[in-house]
Amino acid sequence: MTTGTAGTTAQVIPLHRGREVVTEPIPAPPGADRGRDPVVALPGRAEPLPEADGVASPPEVLDRLLGFLRHRLTGDYRIDEFGFDPELTETLVLPPLRLLYEKWFRVSTEGLANVPGEGGALLVCNHSGVLPIDSVMTAVAVHDEHPAHRHLRMLGADLLFRTPLLGTLARKSGQTLACHADAERLLGAGELVGVWPEGFKGVGKPFASRYKLQRFGRGGFVSAALRAGVPIIPCAIVGAEEIYPKIGDIRPLARLLGLPYFPVTPFFPLLGPLGAVPLPTKWYIEFGEPLRTDALDADAEDDPMLVFNLTDQVRESIQQMLYRRLSQREGVFKG
Numbered sequence: 001m002t003t004g005t006a007g008t009t010a011q012v013i014p015l016h017r018g019r020e021v022v023t024e025p026i027p028a029p030p031g032a033d034r035g036r037d038p039v040v041a042l043p044g045r046a047e048p049l050p051e052a053d054g055v056a057s058p059p060e061v062l063d064r065l066l067g068f069l070r071h072r073l074t075g076d077y078r079i080d081e082f083g084f085d086p087e088l089t090e091t092l093v094l095p096p097l098r099l100l101y102e103k104w105f106r107v108s109t110e111g112l113a114n115v116p117g118e119g120g121a122l123l124v125c126n127h128s129g130v131l132p133i134d135s136v137m138t139a140v141a142v143h144d145e146h147p148a149h150r151h152l153r154m155l156g157a158d159l160l161f162r163t164p165l166l167g168t169l170a171r172k173s174g175q176t177l178a179c180h181a182d183a184e185r186l187l188g189a190g191e192l193v194g195v196w197p198e199g200f201k202g203v204g205k206p207f208a209s210r211y212k213l214q215r216f217g218r219g220g221f222v223s224a225a226l227r228a229g230v231p232i233i234p235c236a237i238v239g240a241e242e243i244y245p246k247i248g249d250i251r252p253l254a255r256l257l258g259l260p261y262f263p264v265t266p267f268f269p270l271l272g273p274l275g276a277v278p279l280p281t282k283w284y285i286e287f288g289e290p291l292r293t294d295a296l297d298a299d300a301e302d303d304p305m306l307v308f309n310l311t312d313q314v315r316e317s318i319q320q321m322l323y324r325r326l327s328q329r330e331g332v333f334k335g
Contacts, residue, residue, distance in 0.1 A: 064091055082182070083171035086151065093173045094140065100133075101140045104280050105239060109141050111287035117148035120187040120230035121290070123194040124221060124314050126213055126237055126322065127202030130244035130263045132156075133278065134203075134237045135196060139174075141285050142192065153186050154194040155179075159260070180224055187228035195221045197311075200260040204249075210241035211322050219311035226301035226310075231290035234314050236321035239283030242332050244268070281332050286321050 068091040071077040079085045101107050115121065125138055139152040155178035161167040176182045178195065186193050196202065197216040205214060225232050248264030268275030291314060293300070300306055 068092075079172070082153075082174070082176045082186070084151075084153070084174040085172040086174075089151070089173045093169070094143065097136055097140050098144065101137055101144070104278070105137060105243075105283040106280075107137060107141060107239075107283040107285060109145050109285050109287070111289075112141075112146050114233055114287045114290055115142060115146055115150070115192070116231070116290075117146070117150070118190065120190045120228055121192050122183075122187060122221060122225045122228075122230055122232045123152065123192065123235050123287075124232055124318070125194065125196050125235040126211075126318050127196035127198040128205065128210065128237070129203060129240035129278075130246055130265070131278075132196070132203050133243065134240040135194065137240075137283065138194060138235065138237065138285060150192050152194045153191045155183055155196075157199065159258075180220055183221065183224040184227050187224060187230050197221055204246065204261040204263065206249075207241070207245040207247055211238070211326060213315055213319050213322075216311050216315045219307040222307050222310045222314070223301045226293050226296065226307070229294040231292050231294075232310070232314055233290045234288040234317040234321065236286045236288070236318050236325060237283065238286075238322060238325045238329065239281045239332075242281045243278035245279075279333075282329070282334055284325050284329065286325060288317055288321055291317075 068087060071087060077085065077087050115123070123138070123142075125134070128134060135154050135156075139154060142152045143149055151174050154175045156170055156175045157178060160170050160175070161177060176186070183193055183195070197220075198214040199217070201214040205212075222232065244263060244265050246263045246265055250262040250264060254260065254262040265275065267277075291310070293310075296306075297303075
């Protein structure tokens with residue numbers, strides 16, 4: 001920990017500029033001197049993009065692409081210690097996801113005011129849809145719809161990072177392994193972290209069990225939030241359950257391929273690659289009221305009953321939001 005000028009506190013965090021590793025002081029945010037170590041944001045938090053409030057013009061798109069290529073060739077770009085590359089994310093990753101978000105799933109959001117504009121917070125969501133498209137759509141919602149245009153640092157399963165190309169892209173777009181150490185480091189550094197605690201049991205559940213939350217594990221995400229003293233924000237996603245209606249599972253083939261399941265839907269694998277196109281359902285993403293953890297005892301994360309109760313409280317909050325939203329929607333494909 002170092003002290004900056006004018007009485008401000010700064011923390012040195014390693015940055016990667018191209019292939020060169022450098023360190024730079026980052027001023028602590030206001031109110032960081034309240035008895036805890038200051039919450040410091042990792043580098044790479046983006047400023048609002050021009051297209052966040054509208055469609056970028058062709059000259060703006062071309063200018064951004066040329067700037068991106070220039071920075072790649074000169075090595076004048078930054079990634080953080082987790083491998084997150086904000087310039088690559090905003091230039092190459094977000095635009096195609098934005099088309100899915102706006103044109104295919106026509107996502108509507110509610111409660112984004114519950115997501116803080118700065119500082120650490122843990123976003124806890126339900127998981128579904130055979131493929132984890134719901135996680136990336138949530139990331140687009142937070143980045144594009146929230147006034148602060150924050151990047152959601154998502155926690156993913158190890159299968160994701162073992163997959164060639166996809167694992168590298170996940171790292172560069174801000175995702176990291178779903179483990180306590182990485183979650184706590186990100187939260188302690190003031191990042192907005194997303195977790196889907198149902199895991200494969202949620203994303204791969206049969207269509208008959210849609211919108212019925214699976215177990216939330218042992219509450220590891222709650223322990224991480226307690227240690228960092230950050231709020232927990234429940235998030236309910238409606239619409240993802242129907243994009244791939246899973247009616248069967250070819251388990252021998254799943255074991256052969258090292259997958260948690262091999263789904264059978266009305267269209268896949270019968271129609272081949274065409275059957276892998278998700279159905280254009282209408283989506284709703286609701287962000288619930290935050291559950292504060294900073295007022296609890298310093299050793300609250302070591303109380304298993306408290307962790308269990310908080311985990312159950314978050315799960316029940318998401319389940320109730322799902323039921324309410326389902327009762328209000330007009331249909332699967334319209335809203």
